[in-house]
Amino acid sequence: MSDLTPEQLDEYHCRVPADYYDRGIQNNLFQWYWHKKRFKILPEILSDVGSKVLDLGCHSGLLTAKIAGQLKGSVMGLDISELAIRYASRKYPQLDFRVADIQKGIPFSDYSFEAVTAFDVLEHISNLEYVVSEIKRVLKPQGVLLMGIPNENLLFRTIWYFWTKTRGKVWQELHVHKFSDENLKQFFNSQGFKSIFDKKIHLGMYWIIKYQKV
Numbered sequence: 001m002s003d004l005t006p007e008q009l010d011e012y013h014c015r016v017p018a019d020y021y022d023r024g025i026q027n028n029l030f031q032w033y034w035h036k037k038r039f040k041i042l043p044e045i046l047s048d049v050g051s052k053v054l055d056l057g058c059h060s061g062l063l064t065a066k067i068a069g070q071l072k073g074s075v076m077g078l079d080i081s082e083l084a085i086r087y088a089s090r091k092y093p094q095l096d097f098r099v100a101d102i103q104k105g106i107p108f109s110d111y112s113f114e115a116v117t118a119f120d121v122l123e124h125i126s127n128l129e130y131v132v133s134e135i136k137r138v139l140k141p142q143g144v145l146l147m148g149i150p151n152e153n154l155l156f157r158t159i160w161y162f163w164t165k166t167r168g169k170v171w172q173e174l175h176v177h178k179f180s181d182e183n184l185k186q187f188f189n190s191q192g193f194k195s196i197f198d199k200k201i202h203l204g205m206y207w208i209i210k211y212q213k214v
Contacts, residue, residue, distance in 0.1 A: 010101060013080055013124065016170050018087035021062045028167060037201055038119070038148065038208075039066050045197060045210060046070045049144050050114025054078065056102055056135075057121035061088030061095065067117060068095055078102060103127050106134040114140050119148035123177045132191050136213055145193060145211040152178050156205040184209070 017023070024031035051073025055064040058077030061084075068075040077097045079085055088097045100107050103125060116135050125131050135145055150156055164172045188195070188211055197210035 010080055010103075014083070016059065016081065016084070018060055018081070018084045020170070021060050024167075025062075034202065034206075035062075038063075038206070041199070041201065041208065042066055042070050045146060045208060049146065050140075052113050053115045053117060054106075054108070054113045054138065056106075056116060056118040057124075058088060058097065059084045061092045061097060063117075063119055064088070064095060064097070065092045068092075073114075078106070102131055102134065106131075106138050108138045110137050111140045111143075112138045113143060115144045115146060117146045120150075122147055123149050123175050123179070126176055128177065128187075129191070132188070132193075136192055139213045141213065143213045144196070145213070146208075147211070148206060148208050149179055150175070151200055151205055151207040153204050155203060159205070179207070 021031075021035065025035055026032075046067065049071070051071060053067060053071060053073065053075045055067060055075060055077045058064045058079045059081065061077055064075055064077040075095060077085075077088060077095065078100045079088075079097070080099065080101050082099050085097045085099045088095070098107070116139060118135070122128060122131070132145075139145070150160070152160075160168075185195070192214055193211035194214050195209060196212045197208070199208050200206065201208065
Protein backbone atom coordinates (compact mmCIF):
# COMPACT_ATOMS: atom_id res chain seq x y z
CA MET A 1 0.00 0.00 0.00
CA SER A 2 1.04 3.60 -0.61
CA ASP A 3 3.16 5.68 1.77
CA LEU A 4 2.13 8.92 0.05
CA THR A 5 0.37 11.66 2.00
CA PRO A 6 -3.20 12.60 0.99
CA GLU A 7 -1.83 15.76 -0.63
CA GLN A 8 0.70 13.75 -2.64
CA LEU A 9 -1.99 11.29 -3.70
CA ASP A 10 -4.11 14.17 -4.99
CA GLU A 11 -1.13 15.60 -6.86
CA TYR A 12 -0.28 12.25 -8.46
CA HIS A 13 -3.88 11.71 -9.57
CA CYS A 14 -3.89 15.09 -11.26
CA ARG A 15 -0.82 14.02 -13.25
CA VAL A 16 -2.70 11.19 -14.97
CA PRO A 17 -3.13 12.31 -18.61
CA ALA A 18 -6.66 13.40 -19.42
CA ASP A 19 -6.87 10.98 -22.35
CA TYR A 20 -5.19 8.10 -20.52
CA TYR A 21 -8.14 5.70 -20.79
CA ASP A 22 -9.06 6.63 -24.35
CA ARG A 23 -5.50 6.06 -25.58
CA GLY A 24 -5.19 2.87 -23.58
CA ILE A 25 -8.31 1.33 -25.09
CA GLN A 26 -7.22 2.34 -28.59
CA ASN A 27 -3.61 1.23 -28.34
CA ASN A 28 -3.36 -1.58 -25.81
CA LEU A 29 -5.16 -4.92 -26.12
CA PHE A 30 -5.12 -5.57 -22.37
CA GLN A 31 -6.71 -2.23 -21.54
CA TRP A 32 -9.26 -2.68 -24.33
CA TYR A 33 -10.32 -6.03 -22.92
CA TRP A 34 -10.31 -4.85 -19.30
CA HIS A 35 -12.59 -1.87 -19.93
CA LYS A 36 -14.86 -3.48 -22.52
CA LYS A 37 -15.64 -6.25 -20.01
CA ARG A 38 -16.67 -3.63 -17.46
CA PHE A 39 -18.84 -1.79 -19.99
CA LYS A 40 -20.60 -5.04 -20.85
CA ILE A 41 -21.91 -5.51 -17.31
CA LEU A 42 -23.41 -2.00 -17.04
CA PRO A 43 -26.94 -2.93 -18.22
CA GLU A 44 -27.15 -5.58 -15.51
CA ILE A 45 -26.04 -3.36 -12.65
CA LEU A 46 -27.75 -0.12 -13.69
CA SER A 47 -31.22 -1.45 -14.43
CA ASP A 48 -32.79 -0.18 -11.18
CA VAL A 49 -30.59 2.65 -9.90
CA GLY A 50 -32.93 5.56 -10.66
CA SER A 51 -32.55 8.53 -12.95
CA LYS A 52 -30.22 10.93 -11.13
CA VAL A 53 -26.67 9.60 -10.78
CA LEU A 54 -23.36 11.03 -9.59
CA ASP A 55 -20.18 9.44 -10.97
CA LEU A 56 -17.19 9.97 -8.66
CA GLY A 57 -13.66 9.98 -10.02
CA CYS A 58 -14.95 10.28 -13.57
CA HIS A 59 -11.64 11.49 -15.06
CA SER A 60 -12.05 11.70 -18.87
CA GLY A 61 -15.77 10.90 -18.70
CA LEU A 62 -15.48 7.65 -20.65
CA LEU A 63 -17.32 5.49 -18.11
CA THR A 64 -19.66 8.36 -17.19
CA ALA A 65 -20.84 8.48 -20.80
CA LYS A 66 -21.34 4.71 -20.84
CA ILE A 67 -23.42 4.97 -17.65
CA ALA A 68 -25.48 7.81 -19.13
CA GLY A 69 -26.13 5.68 -22.20
CA GLN A 70 -27.91 3.14 -20.00
CA LEU A 71 -30.14 5.65 -18.23
CA LYS A 72 -32.88 8.08 -19.19
CA GLY A 73 -32.11 10.59 -16.45
CA SER A 74 -29.15 12.83 -15.66
CA VAL A 75 -25.60 11.72 -14.88
CA MET A 76 -23.01 14.09 -13.44
CA GLY A 77 -19.27 13.44 -13.18
CA LEU A 78 -16.81 14.70 -10.53
CA ASP A 79 -13.04 14.50 -10.58
CA ILE A 80 -10.13 16.21 -8.87
CA SER A 81 -8.25 16.81 -12.15
CA GLU A 82 -9.10 20.08 -13.89
CA LEU A 83 -7.42 18.87 -17.08
CA ALA A 84 -9.51 15.70 -17.12
CA ILE A 85 -12.73 17.62 -16.50
CA ARG A 86 -11.98 20.04 -19.34
CA TYR A 87 -11.28 17.08 -21.61
CA ALA A 88 -14.50 15.32 -20.56
CA SER A 89 -16.59 18.47 -21.02
CA ARG A 90 -15.27 18.93 -24.57
CA LYS A 91 -15.76 15.30 -25.52
CA TYR A 92 -19.20 14.86 -23.93
CA PRO A 93 -20.83 18.34 -23.96
CA GLN A 94 -24.24 16.84 -23.26
CA LEU A 95 -23.09 15.76 -19.78
CA ASP A 96 -22.31 17.82 -16.68
CA PHE A 97 -18.73 17.52 -15.36
CA ARG A 98 -17.30 19.39 -12.39
CA VAL A 99 -14.00 19.62 -10.52
CA ALA A 100 -14.12 18.55 -6.87
CA ASP A 101 -11.90 16.93 -4.27
CA ILE A 102 -14.31 14.48 -2.66
CA GLN A 103 -11.97 14.06 0.29
CA LYS A 104 -12.92 17.62 1.21
CA GLY A 105 -16.62 17.00 0.65
CA ILE A 106 -19.10 16.27 -2.13
CA PRO A 107 -20.45 19.69 -3.21
CA PHE A 108 -24.16 18.85 -3.27
CA SER A 109 -26.97 19.05 -0.77
CA ASP A 110 -28.40 16.12 1.18
CA TYR A 111 -30.50 13.58 -0.73
CA SER A 112 -29.49 14.90 -4.16
CA PHE A 113 -28.96 11.60 -6.00
CA GLU A 114 -30.63 8.24 -6.40
CA ALA A 115 -27.29 6.57 -7.09
CA VAL A 116 -23.57 7.24 -6.76
CA THR A 117 -21.04 5.30 -8.82
CA ALA A 118 -17.39 4.95 -7.87
CA PHE A 119 -15.33 2.79 -10.22
CA ASP A 120 -11.59 2.55 -9.45
CA VAL A 121 -11.95 5.27 -6.84
CA LEU A 122 -12.24 4.01 -3.27
CA GLU A 123 -8.93 2.13 -3.29
CA HIS A 124 -7.26 5.54 -3.77
CA ILE A 125 -9.06 7.37 -0.94
CA SER A 126 -7.12 8.00 2.27
CA ASN A 127 -10.05 9.19 4.38
CA LEU A 128 -12.46 6.50 3.27
CA GLU A 129 -14.84 6.81 6.22
CA TYR A 130 -15.44 10.50 5.56
CA VAL A 131 -15.96 10.03 1.81
CA VAL A 132 -18.45 7.21 2.34
CA SER A 133 -20.31 9.35 4.87
CA GLU A 134 -20.51 12.07 2.21
CA ILE A 135 -21.81 9.55 -0.32
CA LYS A 136 -24.47 8.48 2.15
CA ARG A 137 -25.40 12.10 2.80
CA VAL A 138 -26.04 12.96 -0.86
CA LEU A 139 -27.97 9.74 -1.53
CA LYS A 140 -31.72 9.72 -1.27
CA PRO A 141 -33.37 7.20 1.09
CA GLN A 142 -32.84 3.70 -0.32
CA GLY A 143 -30.30 5.14 -2.77
CA VAL A 144 -27.48 2.95 -4.01
CA LEU A 145 -23.70 3.11 -4.14
CA LEU A 146 -22.32 1.15 -7.07
CA MET A 147 -18.59 0.57 -6.82
CA GLY A 148 -15.87 -1.23 -8.73
CA ILE A 149 -12.60 -2.06 -6.97
CA PRO A 150 -9.64 -4.36 -7.53
CA ASN A 151 -9.87 -7.74 -5.85
CA GLU A 152 -6.23 -8.16 -4.95
CA ASN A 153 -5.85 -11.88 -5.43
CA LEU A 154 -2.52 -13.37 -6.50
CA LEU A 155 -3.26 -12.95 -10.20
CA PHE A 156 -4.17 -9.28 -9.78
CA ARG A 157 -1.12 -8.54 -7.62
CA THR A 158 1.17 -10.18 -10.18
CA ILE A 159 -0.30 -8.30 -13.13
CA TRP A 160 -0.47 -5.03 -11.20
CA TYR A 161 3.19 -5.30 -10.23
CA PHE A 162 4.34 -5.62 -13.82
CA TRP A 163 1.76 -3.12 -15.11
CA THR A 164 2.97 -0.37 -12.77
CA LYS A 165 6.54 -1.04 -13.85
CA THR A 166 5.70 -0.62 -17.55
CA ARG A 167 2.66 0.99 -19.21
CA GLY A 168 0.94 1.82 -15.93
CA LYS A 169 3.78 3.65 -14.17
CA VAL A 170 1.43 6.56 -13.51
CA TRP A 171 -0.41 4.36 -10.95
CA GLN A 172 2.60 3.41 -8.81
CA GLU A 173 1.85 3.79 -5.09
CA LEU A 174 -1.69 5.06 -5.66
CA HIS A 175 -3.54 2.15 -4.01
CA VAL A 176 -4.02 2.92 -0.32
CA HIS A 177 -6.51 0.17 0.55
CA LYS A 178 -6.61 -3.58 0.06
CA PHE A 179 -10.19 -4.81 0.33
CA SER A 180 -11.48 -8.21 1.39
CA ASP A 181 -14.95 -9.73 1.82
CA GLU A 182 -14.67 -9.41 5.58
CA ASN A 183 -13.40 -5.86 5.91
CA LEU A 184 -15.78 -4.54 3.24
CA LYS A 185 -18.80 -6.08 4.92
CA GLN A 186 -17.84 -4.78 8.34
CA PHE A 187 -17.01 -1.31 7.06
CA PHE A 188 -20.09 -0.69 4.94
CA ASN A 189 -22.43 -2.21 7.51
CA SER A 190 -21.00 0.20 10.06
CA GLN A 191 -21.59 3.08 7.64
CA GLY A 192 -25.25 2.25 7.12
CA PHE A 193 -25.18 0.29 3.86
CA LYS A 194 -26.20 -3.23 2.91
CA SER A 195 -24.92 -5.25 -0.04
CA ILE A 196 -27.55 -6.06 -2.69
CA PHE A 197 -25.26 -7.16 -5.55
CA ASP A 198 -21.81 -8.70 -5.57
CA LYS A 199 -19.92 -10.04 -8.57
CA LYS A 200 -16.28 -10.64 -9.50
CA ILE A 201 -15.13 -10.46 -13.12
CA HIS A 202 -11.80 -10.59 -14.96
CA LEU A 203 -10.90 -14.00 -13.48
CA GLY A 204 -11.75 -12.67 -10.04
CA MET A 205 -9.46 -9.64 -10.33
CA TYR A 206 -12.19 -7.00 -10.38
CA TRP A 207 -15.04 -6.66 -7.95
CA ILE A 208 -18.38 -4.94 -8.55
CA ILE A 209 -20.62 -4.36 -5.54
CA LYS A 210 -23.91 -2.51 -5.15
CA TYR A 211 -24.77 -1.17 -1.71
CA GLN A 212 -28.11 0.25 -0.65
CA LYS A 213 -28.45 3.00 1.91
CA VAL A 214 -30.41 1.75 4.93
